[in-house]
Amino acid sequence: MEDVMITVENLRKEFKILRRRPGFLGTLRSLLSPEYEVRTAVDGISFTIRRGELVGYIGPNGAGKSTTIKILTGIMVPTSGRVVVDGLVPYERRVENARRIGVVFGQRTQLWWDLPTIDSFELLRHIYRIPAGVYKQNLELFTDLLGLGEFLNTPVRQLSLGQRMRADLAAALLHNPRLVYLDEPTIGLDVVAKERIRRFIKEINRERGVTIILTTHDMQDIEKLCERMILIDHGRVVYDGPVEEVKRRFGQHRILVVDLEGAPEEVSVEGAEVIRRENGRVWLRFNRDEISAAQLIHRVGQRYNIVDLTLEEPEIEGIIARIYEEGV
Amino acid sequence: MLHALRCYLLLVGAQARAQMQYRFNFFAQVFSMIATYMGQFIALSWLTDRFGSISGWKLEEVILFYALAILAWGFAVSLFFHLVSFEDQIREGLFDRALVRPLNPFVQLLAGQSPIAGTGQLVFSIAAFLWATGRAGVVWTPLKLLYLLGVAVGSALILGAALVTVSALGFFTRRTYTFYWSLVFPARQLVHYPLNIYSQVVQWLLTVGLPFAFINYYPAHVLLDRAADLPWPLLAYLTPLVGVVAFAAAYGLWCLGLRSYVGAGS
Structure with missing residues (x-):
């Protein structure tokens, strides 16, 4: 199909980990008769991503996120399954795949640490064989959108985290990739810097039709940018669909916080x-499908004297945290 | 191919510019090297003074062996020494960057250092070599100069092959420093002395295993017009060939290592 960018079918990746035995004799034995432990990082993942989509790919640490991204970018070969990215199998045609994609690893820069920012862009121009016209046009556009002008001549190691991330984003997009992987692009940034990065991501997705796979732990990134999210846990897809739907499906629980007069010993409604208590303040979790807030307040009011109350709506942050902790 | 060479030169140039920001390191490096080598020279001359000669080689000739080894090391350090720290790149995931760029990752790895980092060693090596050839009474002819050029290239490739192998082993074991210090470094130390002081086993190992004898021992025979003393005089002319073959083999191993790295994952 023409408008499919990524197809992943039944992807599996197992790691063989050498079991180390303690002591010198143990090391010797490990060397002579190695014993391996098999750990399954990706356990049968399937999904399809269309051209121009902006998808949040999320999950707790160790869920298999980075392993999937490594396979998609061609850095790693899967144990089994099928992956096609823009018509290519990335780990079979790594170099060709590399020409078409852009990658930002938020935790480590792609730039040359000791050189002025502009030098990194120049080097990438040659590595990716970017035509002079395209390079000039992109550099001007990104300088404008990301405000790179103030630090183009500053060595990368002297940039603030926010500046560095902006430079990294520009570097990943100079060669007009059709597909970009953003791995935690807002990590460690302040609110203003995050907002700027998000605006830029949205802009290149909308204006240039770049397909974007975003992995992040910041649920605000997902809420503000993505229409769709793929949630994985223990190497499997546990949710794949609209971000709004997650709230409806997993967020039936609301919380009523009441301050009760006289801090009663025993509270039950x-x-x-009851999920938490602090003196007279009580947190009550209830399912919106079973009881309405008004009914619950009424019931509480019948048994105790309510001094004050607030109602907490489910936030995606909390919903995801609960899925991470308790499973679907 | 041309693109790779162009990128290599550009990347190395960039590294050089980066390196220039740390000029103090350069001088510190030169001074520490002079101190180290002076110590070794003194030990060496004490030995030969005491015994007159080592296995039939006069002090000046032993110094020539030594100087040839240092010369080769000067080139090798300039081009390849950073390969020893490859395990850091793997551990910190930095090598993955090379895999998402459309350029041979081997070229990107090689281009990870500027020759300037090794300049101190190289300048010192050349000076020591010139001094040693003077003392050893080497008679220079145009042919010998041409030969020396071939030896220099071949030797740099032989040592380079050893360092590429060290980095290749890093793919399989996630360790590189340990292979440098337990294999390459001791072998380098061995060839500082004339090969014929060692047992047959060691002589063979340094000829066909880690062929460091081609760096100084065999070529020195030609410079001293004593090639006829070798069991096979041809050995004295094989350095460039050995260098090319060793480097190609090391690159082959490196590619195998890369395949295992990508296959196994980390």
Whole structure:
């Protein structure tokens, strides 16, 4: 199909980890008769991503996120399964695949540490064989959108984290990739810097139709940027669909916080679960499908004297955290 | 190919510019090297003074062996020494950057250092070599100069091959420093002395295993017009060929290592 950018079918990746035995004799034995432990990092993942989509790819640490991204970028060969990115199998045609994609690893820069920022762009121009016209046009556009002008001549190691991330984003896009992987592009940034990065990501997705795979731990990134998210845990897809749908499907729980007069010893209300107590303040979790907030307040009011109350709506942050902790 | 060479030169140039920001390191390096080598020279001359000669070689000739080894090391350090620290790149995931760029990752790895980092060693090596050839009474002819050029290239490739092998082993074991210090470094130390002081086993190992004898021992025979003393005089002329073959083999191993790295994952 023409408008499919990425197809992943039944992807599996197992790691063989050498079991180390303690002591010198153990090391010797490990060397002579190695014993391996097999760990499954990706356990049968399938999904399809269309051209021009901006997809959040999220999951707790160790869920298999980076392993999937490594396979998609061609850095790693899967144990089994099928992966096609823009018509190519990335790990079979790594160099060709590399020409078409852009990658930002938020945790480590792609830039040359000791050189002025502009020098990194110049080097990438040659490595990617970017035509002079395209290079000039992109550099001007990104300088404008990301405000690179103030630090183009500053060595990368002297840049603030926010500046560095902006430079990294520009570097990953200079060669007009059709597909970009952004791995935690807002990590460690302040609110203003995050907002700027998000605006830019949105802009290149909308204006240039660049397909974007975004991995992040910041749920605001997902809410503000993505229409779709793929949530993985223990190497499997546990949710794949609209971001809004997650709230509906997993966010039936709301929380009523009440301050009760006289801080009663025992608090229990039918239809709600006490999840926290602090003196007179009680947090009650209830399912919106079973009982309405008004009904619950009424019930509480019948048994205790309510001094004050607030109602907490489910936030995606909390919903995801709960999925991470308890499973789907 | 042309693109790779162009990128190599550009990347090395960039590294050189980066390196220039740390000029103090350069001088510190030169001074520490002079101190180290002076110590070794003194030990060496004490030995030969005491015994008159080592296995039939006069002090001046032993110094020539030594100087040839240092000369080769000067070139090798300038071009390849950073390969020893490859395990850091793997561990910190920095090598993955090379895999998402459309350029042979081997070229990107080789281009990870500027020759300037080794300049101190190289300048010192050349000076020591000139001094030693003077003392050893080497008679220079145009043919010998041409030969020396071939030896220099071949020797740099032989040592380069050893360092490429060290980095290739890093793919399989996630360790590189240990292979340098346990294999390459001791072998380098061995060839500082004339090969014929060692047992047959060691002589063979340094000829066909880690062929460091081609760096100084065999070529020195030609410079001293004593090639006829070798069991096979042809050995004295094989340095460039050995260099090319060794480097190609090391590159082959490196590619195998890369395949295992990409296959196994980390």
